[in-house]
Amino acid sequence: MPRTLWNGSLSFGLVNVPVSLTSAARDLDLHFRQLHGKDGAPIEQRRYCSKENEEVDWEEVAHGYDLDGKQVVVTDAELGLVQPRKTRTIDIEAFVDLEDVDPIYFDHPWFLLPYGESEGTLRAYRLLVKVMESTDRAALGRFVMRTKEYLVLVRPREDLLGLTTLLFHDEVRPTKAIAPGGRKPTGKKVDQAVKVIEGLAADWDPDKYEDCYRRRLQRVVRDKKKGKTIKAPEEVSEPKPAPDLMAALEETLAGMKG
């Protein structure tokens, strides 16, 4: 069973559904540990007070904030006083159309599961899944986890409730400074590019793509363990932009037909 990161309740009007939060993405990366080269012993990160130069236990750590040059210290208990309801309840504020939420706002995916096995909880949970499935709408709410507030989108996923943390609008940078200059491309070039895209069209099938990096890294670890020498592959050189874009597009299309 995956780890529960948070539990509390999902509140929708006057209906409260006890829920727990579990990640909908797992980390399959290979994680390395820092070791001491000399004796191969794992390195531990320890906290020291910069004034006393003594080790400090986790319970003695507080949060310092620089307020116009003056340091203010607040503790976890004090931070817990801020909007305490939000640390226990995901309040649904609105229902929105899923297609209106650009994926750029999506942060981390989770599952919301019913918490406990009481009939009332399970039924209220089911009701939310059903009603959102029938409308193609997603619920917007917010809650606080580990002293950070999250705007969240709750929507049905595989007959359960999926939750995605969203970025706040000011955490997404404007695109204005990125927009390219220059002239609008000619219709003909865009036509040819669309044809190239159609020629390479496929359905989205996530199972087709394996994490080659993870596999190569596993192989490197295995080879090293056997005492083999590890050689870096040769880099492909960066293609130069074709002097004639139109010719490159046409040549691509000719190759596809052949």
Added chain:
Amino acid sequence: MAPKSIWNGTISFGLAAVPIKLYSATESKTVHFNEVHVSDGARIEHKRVCSKEGKEVPYKEVVKGYEVSEDEYVVLDKDEVAAAAGGRGKVIELEEFVPEGEIDPIFFEKTYYVGSRDESEPYRVLQAALERSGRVGIGRFTFHNREYLAAVRNLNGVLALHTMRFHDEIVHAKELDPPKPGKSPSKREVDMAGKLVDSLHRRFKPDEYEDTYREAVLELVERKAKGEELTPDEPEPEEEPDDLAAALQASLGST
């Protein structure tokens, strides 16, 4: 202020090459605190300590090890880790183009903006063609010695690149399988809930949602700085009603 690019490279599709730069598209605005020692307010320093010797270890004596079995590590140097990056260099080859709506955003991990480099024409051609076709380019991309799967799409007239999760990194409902209720919600309950959903229906406008918690935390810091006594913000919430239909009815009455 002009944004700073974090990567230079080339997107290729077919034989066409588009010289590009990458920019961060997102930034965290969470209130940032430093770790301090509660008794004297002094900054906390993190030190690397050898678990065997109990002594601080200078950074140059640190190596990276992968645990292959309990307490058995295979040590890799930087070049050996880099060898796994693959040979793609600075090219993002868009191998396939899939319909934009087909990808569940659950696959998107981190977003970057793509800007043009040198001449802008190839960039503008690709952007216009993606927009018109409604498709997203899928390719692989190496960044900081690590290969990612990436999706390149049109976003309001510029290109955005999402790094993607792999299929086996996504958790599915069947792995969780929570208990189901003995009795499904009644039609009346579903109808009432549907009305409640309708009454709360809004057009999503991202800038209507501010991080009020961020402001509240800063306010707490200011109150603390003035030496005020700190008390909890809000009263306790009401008890949860156990009659689902009654709670729905009451919610509809209150909107």
